[in-house]
Amino acid sequence: MKFTDLQKYVIELVQEDRITEALSVMEDAKKSFPNKIDRLGHWSASLYAIGGKQERALAELNEVLAKGLWWNPDLLTSDPELDILKDSPEFQNIVERCHSIYGKEKEATCAELKVLGNPLAEMAIFPLHWKGSNIEDFSLQWSEEKILDKYLLGIPQSSQLFSYACYSWDDKEMAMRDVSTTFNEFEKNYNLKDKEIILAGASQGANMAAQMCLKSDIEAFDDFIAIVPAFEIDELEKVITTSLNDKARGCIITGDKDPFYESVMKAVTLFDAHHIPCKLIVIKGLGHSLPEDFPEVLEEAVHFVTNKETDGSMSNSR
Numbered sequence: 001m002k003f004t005d006l007q008k009y010v011i012e013l014v015q016e017d018r019i020t021e022a023l024s025v026m027e028d029a030k031k032s033f034p035n036k037i038d039r040l041g042h043w044s045a046s047l048y049a050i051g052g053k054q055e056r057a058l059a060e061l062n063e064v065l066a067k068g069l070w071w072n073p074d075l076l077t078s079d080p081e082l083d084i085l086k087d088s089p090e091f092q093n094i095v096e097r098c099h100s101i102y103g104k105e106k107e108a109t110c111a112e113l114k115v116l117g118n119p120l121a122e123m124a125i126f127p128l129h130w131k132g133s134n135i136e137d138f139s140l141q142w143s144e145e146k147i148l149d150k151y152l153l154g155i156p157q158s159s160q161l162f163s164y165a166c167y168s169w170d171d172k173e174m175a176m177r178d179v180s181t182t183f184n185e186f187e188k189n190y191n192l193k194d195k196e197i198i199l200a201g202a203s204q205g206a207n208m209a210a211q212m213c214l215k216s217d218i219e220a221f222d223d224f225i226a227i228v229p230a231f232e233i234d235e236l237e238k239v240i241t242t243s244l245n246d247k248a249r250g251c252i253i254t255g256d257k258d259p260f261y262e263s264v265m266k267a268v269t270l271f272d273a274h275h276i277p278c279k280l281i282v283i284k285g286l287g288h289s290l291p292e293d294f295p296e297v298l299e300e301a302v303h304f305v306t307n308k309e310t311d312g313s314m315s316n317s318r
Helices: 003-015 019-032 032-052 054-066 072-075 079-084 089-110 137-143 144-148 172-189 202-214 235-240 262-272 294-305
Strands: 112-117 125-128 151-157 160-163 164-168 196-204 223-227 249-255 278-285 315-316
Touching: 003 019, 003 032, 003 125, 019 032, 032 054, 032 079, 054 079, 054 089, 072 089, 079 089, 112 144, 112 172, 125 202, 125 294, 137 151, 137 164, 137 202, 144 151, 144 294, 144 315, 151 172, 160 172, 172 202, 196 202, 196 294, 202 223, 202 235, 202 262, 235 262, 249 262, 249 294, 262 278, 278 294
Parallel strands: 125 151, 125 196, 196 223, 223 249, 249 278, 278 315
Antiparallel strands: 112 151, 160 164
């Protein structure tokens, strides 16, 4: 079972009020996913805290720290499910320890690049990870054989540390520098001159990819694929109205159950109004995750953004 599948299963158990079963599943999962104990411990602590079991909740948090993992302290202090713990000296000590670790780790973090796929492919895709993801987890989501055979992938990791083994693109200027630096490294080590280049991304990474392709002062990218994008409409509109790249062309892959679906539809309207060619693929029942038939949907998106003879916008429901 993939960790994303485990997460969905735990959520289903909690929604069905099967709390004891959810806690048992997460306890067993610690053996299978030792590098995810921070998330499992946080979720378990939240369930114990909601149930009034303060000592069990604190024990879960302390176990994570004892195993060398930690959190961005803001994740703990801003979590309303942990409210019962927040006046506890033990909880405050946990937060202080996390604050110290996070500060040191943040100073040492830099952007990274991982390359996968077929160096002889005609197409190179440069996908930006989700907020809260990392280069290893995101690479796995692109590691299906159909994708690796057909494309050369350069996968960057942001230098902005969000929490343990989690990174974000929150600071836009820093994000653009990271993307440019890692893409230059990708370009230097692989022959991209004769390849089609697509900037892609998921969630926050999709928003970043779209903005960079739409900006006229960023010459490296024109074509984008935005997967379940978390669009920031005001920023998107500002880019389009002040510095639009007239070569920009994109495809959006989303689901009708995605919490960002409404903002996607606003973005599509914005693209239409400014005559930006963009295909919309809506997958019925999909939430904020990659579609199950991701290689096939990706191929459809790639075909649109690289087929310059197809003008205007299109929509497709699956």
